[in-house]
Amino acid sequence: MSHNLFLRNVRPMAGPATNVLIENSRIAAMGLDLAAPADIPSEDGKGHLLLPGLVEAHTHLDKSLLGLPWYKNEVGPKLLDKIDNERLNKRRLNMDPYTQSFRQTVQSSRLGTTHIRSHVDVDTDHGMWGVEGIMKMRAECHEIIDVEIVAFPQSGLLRRPGTLELMHEAMKLGSEVVGGLDPCAIDRDPKGHLDAVFGLCQTYGKALDIHLHEPGEMGAFSFDLIMERTRALGMQGKVTVSHAFCLGWPDRDLVDPLIEQIAELDIAIMTTGPASRPAPPIRRLIAAGIRVCSGSDGIRDTWGPYGNGDMLERAMFVALRNNCRRDDEMRLAFDVVTSGGAKVMELPDYGIGIGCQADLLLVPGEAVADAIVSRSPFRRVIKRGKIVARDGASIASAP
Amino acid sequence: MSHNLFLRNVRPMAGPATNVLIENSRIAAMGLDLAAPADIPSEDGKGHLLLPGLVEAHTHLDKSLLGLPWYKNEVGPKLLDKIDNERLNKRRLNMDPYTQSFRQTVQSSRLGTTHIRSHVDVDTDHGMWGVEGIMKMRAECHEIIDVEIVAFPQSGLLRRPGTLELMHEAMKLGSEVVGGLDPCAIDRDPKGHLDAVFGLCQTYGKALDIHLHEPGEMGAFSFDLIMERTRALGMQGKVTVSHAFCLGWPDRDLVDPLIEQIAELDIAIMTTGPASRPAPPIRRLIAAGIRVCSGSDGIRDTWGPYGNGDMLERAMFVALRNNCRRDDEMRLAFDVVTSGGAKVMELPDYGIGIGCQADLLLVPGEAVADAIVSRSPFRRVIKRGKIVARDGASIASAP
Structure with missing residues (x-):
């Protein structure tokens, strides 16, 4: 209509x-x-x-605890602590993906977001619970927002046998993008992980959006492997690397050659503007012609209590992280939460x-x-x- | 009453x-x-x-542009660019200290702040304009808030002759705390600057709150000189170091001995939780028994457009910067904007x-x-x- x-x-x-x-x-x-x-x-x-309209280019609609009782967070410090804690408590906490994604979507929409790219957990404990819940929600919320689904193997793809088969199922159900994460740090098999996710892209003709939290030299190594495959498979313009903390390393000899190849392969970068981690330098990325987008990441979830879906607030975080002060610098951060996201999501007529x-x-x-x-x-x-x-x-x- | x-x-x-x-x-x-x-x-x-009540332990009430037309920021990248730009434009922009500090004070009060420590510029272009304006404002706002004044040589103490005499005048007028900044980077004479500000403290029997943006080894050197004087003059418990970026350096061999002496000398640390700079690690400081407070720093001023005086938002920035996620970690950030500030301002019966x-x-x-x-x-x-x-x-x- x-x-x-x-x-x-x-x-x-x-x-x-x-x-x-x-x-x-x-x-x-x-x-x-x-x-x-x-x-x-x-x-x-x-x-x-x-x-x-604001573009929320990286969130996890199935993880939010919005509308549920306060979650007292006592989770351990490691990434795997948070992953396992969430997977083991989802049902106990009544984190129904349909209901929770609906709550977050309405919250985002009322603050000005018109497009969302959401990673959605795919794991052997929950199967298609997440993907089916978000699909039901987005059909009902079609009037207020557009939602794109990234099938996301949050608990690892290879370390938990059966997950790859479920990723195939999620793509067959209609997920628009293939997800992945930390090929070294989580699956501990970078070749295996990346061959699998790029294989899914090839099979279903879809783009890739991979979480890469890996720091410094390890992150640069994984990035190298991602770029190798992007080039070999002709996936220029079809790959997003989310977080990409390694691009925030102080060593320019590590970072500058990465930026050069990222630009050449038209790989997009997603940054939340994290205050406590090294972060991709948006000025240098944008100057190199790289598409940069942003997102809330998890909102009020078992990982942390932050977030409200306001992409203007996210622009502030990105601007603060990159020490933007002048109006022209603030404009860069604004572009990241609008046209940058639109380019990454390939929105026509935005x-x-x-x-x-x-x-x-x-x-x-x-x-x-x-x-x-x-x-x-x-x-x-x-x-x-x-x-x-x-x-x-x-x-x-x-x- | x-x-x-x-x-x-x-x-x-x-x-x-x-x-x-x-x-x-x-x-x-x-x-x-x-x-x-x-x-x-x-x-x-x-x-x-x-x-x-929330404690705003570091702001600049005389710098805010609240209520004035939007200031299009085109200022250069260096600290001195910002210092000189502000001093040269204060009158042109109608930054009347009485009016502007009144606006910010009401804004802070309505969001829950009950105590403010404000640095107030003292320089040869404006003399006592700032200190007198804030003093008039705080007398009129006494019912809603308590304000403490730090006489602050923003443009340098020695590089602009006449400033030290004005600092004496500001203390005689009734400023409660002596301010200082970047003894190496701004005045380029660490011994001269520190002897002068500690001398003011001795003359008037007042505490010190010094801005220290200096990075890494330079900051550690200035910190060393500050600690030497704190010990020699018996000023334990009477010195605050604001920003203290050098404590956020990754080199533990640089930072750990500093933290040990800071605790021993009961020096307080103020951090805004800056996203784009190394920041003092609040967990380690608090574990060492060090008093830690926070503040908005400048709110909507010629330095940058950020800020709204909400010290709950500031607690979020401090928490994000320090990667606080668990409820007990969030409580640390809350203490920083409440009891931490109260300890630094030595508020009785808080x-x-x-x-x-x-x-x-x-x-x-x-x-x-x-x-x-x-x-x-x-x-x-x-x-x-x-x-x-x-x-x-x-x-x-x-x-």
């Missing part, structure tokens, strides 16, 4: 005030002289900033331009940087030309 | 619900069986968390206990960590037994 809408007095990207005509869910015309057609709903923009799909955010503010640092709760969110959230209230309600 | 108040159904530090009787601005009694006296105003706590001054915060939440990650806007702030802010609205209004 398509929608028409007339927006009066809005400021695209903090520029001069104008009017915007949306027809059939697309931006049809823009201009100060544009008059409101009689038969189309009209909305007073009140001079608010008109921004493209943005604020004639012909673009009308996925938009209205927010009070004086400048794009102001939107990031003020993060007003008075937002209006438009999905395919329809207002789907207003001042924090969504048209959808989660179970 | 003192106040009485009866709080029903509140949960001190997320513990079991109880009632609290405040008499003469102090906590007089606590207990579930406590009945509301007939002649005292009563407030329904609604089961909210009862927390001690906390939630019989006899303590009733500087308190009521906020919805399930756990202390929840208060930090949810940061509800529905807060009630109590200063000396009086409710001074409710749901974001302060009893005070800034010019």
